[in-house]
Amino acid sequence: PVFMPKGDKGAVFDVPDEYLVERYRPLKDDLASRFGTEERIAVKTITLPDLSLPLQLGRRENFSLFLPHHKKMAARLIEIFMGMRTLEDFISASVYCRDRINPYLFIYALSVAILHRPDTQNLPIPSLTETFPEKFMDSAVFAQVKEETNIVEDSGQRIKIEIPVDYTASNLDIEHRLAYFREDLGINLHHWHWHLVYPTDTSQQIVQKDRRGELFYYMHQQVLARYNFERLSNSLGRVKRLNNWRDPIEEGYFPKLDSLVASRVWPPRFANTRLNDIDREQEQIRFDLQDLERWRDRIYAAIHSGSVIDKDGQSVALTESKGIDILGNMIESSTLSVNRNLYGDLHNLGHTAISFCHDPDNKNLEPFGVMGDTATAMRDPVFYRWHAFIDDIFQEHKNTLPRYTVAQLDYPGIAITGVQLVSQGEQPNIFSTFWEKSDVDLSNGLDFNPRGSVYATFTHLQHSTFRIKITIDNKTGADKIGTVRIFMSPKYDERGLSWSFRDQKNMFIEIDKFVVNLKPKQNTVERLSHQSSVTIPFERSFRNLNQAPQSGQELQRYMFCGCGWPHHMLIPKGTADGYPCELFVMVSNWADDKVEGRGDPVCADAASYCGVRDALYPDKRSMGYPFDRQPRAGVQSLQQFLTPNMRVQDVKIRFRNEYRDPEKSGSLPHRN
Ligand code: CUO
Known part of the structure; x- marks a missing residue:
């Protein structure tokens, strides 16, 4: 029986006997009665799919989207789910798979299928913090959780469990500042x-x-760019590329996460570990560091020649x-x-x-570390070093492209005459940051009885709500439409010196992007922080299925739009003195930005980093415009780069090392 949130009490799937794993069969009625609901959802009997490939991953193993063999198994399972002709069949297939397939693989494939099937527009994907809370927090939390689950929720005695702030390292490790x-x-x-939205290896229909x-x-x-912004806020230099793979990796990482599925701890990486050739039969993976080096060299060579060679040997520019x-x-x-x-x-x-650098040949039967899983990789400092290397390849290509001319940047007749930032409870042009505590419900990821919520409280950065006021002069004498693009960068580099444009362009973080109508003469545009095109509100990152809106567009958003930068991390931490930054605002000509034939978009409100569900990316310009290229000749600094439709406002980020109550701090409203 699988619990489904439905109405007040939820419902239980009525599973055909032959779908149950054998040892559960005698327990069927007992299990079903544990959820305290009478409601049953019938599960149809279908011709069972061939699961031989996805069953190759053991129930207790971990699953990685970076491993070719795992991707093959996932692609097959997704294909099975996508191939089910009706919703009923799809539900049957997923119920059948649930107790057979490796749980990580199952949830991944199921989530991809729900995201992409036309008939599951209103079916929820559970938040991964609910299904696998162990991938997100200190394993010590779960011993406490177990204790709390012994306390009946109605008694009012269940307490919230606090996830400690500093549990993976001490400040002796300077990387711990981040x-x-x-x-x-x-x-x-x-x-x-x-x-999840952008898989690498399944059917064309999903990947493309x-x-x-x-x-x-x-x-x-x-x-x-965001990580570097935070590093500079914490008196650290920009992250160094991991480009020499024969040198030891300076940074260690001890995740202190447990896999509840495998009852294993996630392996750490000690400081100064070296990379090695990988040869692990268990994951059917074998490659040498030399393979990576060969691919890297071929990619650079292709960039320098301006073309790549496709599968048929043809050159593609x-x-x-x-x-x-x-x-x-x-x-x-x-x-x-x-x-x-x-x-x-x-x-x-x-x-x-x-x-796998701690056990490259599986001598010690150790599973992969956090870098092997997209849900955990960003915890490790080496993630940013690896991606700094990857980004550098892309920048090498961007450096070969023609520079933007003034004509490609300017919007003739349109000028920004003023930019002002107003943060709640703060002086003008200062962002305010602080700590806040929020709760997540862990109960869906844990088996216990009787049911009920178990909350964990975690600490995160937060900022006061703010408004950005922009005054725009339209001298064209006609109605115009513009795209407002807002970015921010630190004002100085890690040495405290002014940036050269070449370096600063890579430091800009996108804050917002939106379309405005510009009537002739003066226009005042006001934009609120929670409208940002980059972020999604807290409730959506951690949506609790039992509190889902009942229908309509609101429900769709709630369910699907889980991709988006978390709103509480929109503004970097800054410093106690007020960290000096440059807020950049540009109005580009919408006629050159607009994308035709976008359809009626759902999940368009965090489009900057996530795109739009079932639609074209809503901005025709190169992503990162106008900072994705080297500057035109003669431009050394941001000031020299500006055209009249751009403006830079000096701002500061003032961090207060204190906890604030969301009700009073001005961090609300999170919601749309
Ligand atoms: Cu998102 Cu390396 O791509 O993790």
Whole structure:
């Protein structure tokens, strides 16, 4: 029996006997009665699918999207789920698989199928913090959780369990200063969700999404820019590329996560561990560091020659508009790679090499580390070093592209005359950041009885709500439409010196992007923080299925739009003195930005990093525009780069090392 949230009490699937794993059969009625609901959902008997391939992954093993063999099993299972002709059949197939297939693999494939089947628009994907809370928090929490589950919820005696802030390391490890970012639940959920929406290796119909390769580049580039912003806020330099794979990796990481499924701890990586050739029969994976080096060299050679060689030996140009998309798919890589034989699987197998560096040949029967799982990879400092290397390849290509001319940047007749930031409870042009505590319900990821919620409280960064006021002068004498693009970067580099544009352009984090109507003469535009095109509200990252809206568009959003940067991490931490930053605002000509034929988009409100469900990416410009290229001749600084439709406002981020209550702090409203 599987519990389904439905109405007040939920419902239980009425599973045909032959679907139950043998030892559960005698227990059927007893199990079903444990949920305290009379409601039953009938499960139809179907011709059972051939699960031989996905069953190759043991029930207690971990599952990695970076391993080719695991991806093959997932692709097969997704194919089975996608191939079910009706919703009823799909439910039958998933019920049948649930107690047979490896749980991580099952939830992954099921989630991908729900996201992509036309008839599951109103079916919930459970938040991964609910199904597998162990991937997101200190394993010590679960011993306490067990204790709490012995206390009946109605008694009012169940307490919330506090997830400690500093549990993976002490401040002796300087990298630990960034733990609040790396180990943030919302950030890790975003990353898991992004890779759920953009799988690399399943059917063409699912993989082939508008500009997916380019978005792989852009979303990860922005993660790096955000990480570097946080590093500078914490008096650390920008992250160093992991580009010499023969040197030991300086950074260690001890995740302190348990796999509840496997009853195993996630292996740590000691400081100064070396990478090695990988040869593990268990995962059917074998490759040498030399393979990675060969692929890297071929990719660089292709970039420098301006073209790649496809599977038929034909040359395909890396053009100004499409080159980055080709490279994204090739470097990641996905099945859209022009030639996997030649350019390999660089980024994915880099994750794999790092995740197995403690046991490259399975001598010690150890599973992969956190770098092997998209839900946990961002916890590890080495994730950013690896992605800094990957991003550098993309930048190499971007450096070969024509510079934007003034005509490609300017919007003739449109000028920004003022930008002001107003944060609640703060002086003008200052962002305010602080700590906040929020709760997540862990009960769906744990088996206990009687049911009820068990909350864990975690600490995260937060900012006060803010408004950005922009005054725009329209001298064209006609109504115009513009795209407002808001970015922010630290004002100085790690030495406290002004940036050269070349370096600063990679530091800009996107804050918001939206379309405005501009009437002739003066216009005042006001935009609220929670409207950001980058983020989703807290409730959506951690949505609790039992509180889902009952119907309509609200329900759809709630269920599907789990991809998006967590709103509480929109503004970097800053410093107690007020960290100096530059807030950049640009209005570009919408006529050059607009995308035709987008349809009626759902999940369009975190489009900047996630795209739009079932629709084209809503901005025709290269992702990262106007900062995705080297500057035109003569431009050394941001000031020299500006055209009249751009403006830079000096702002500060003031961090207060205190906890605030969400009701009073001005961090609400989270919701849309
Ligand atoms: Cu998102 Cu390396 O791609 O993890």
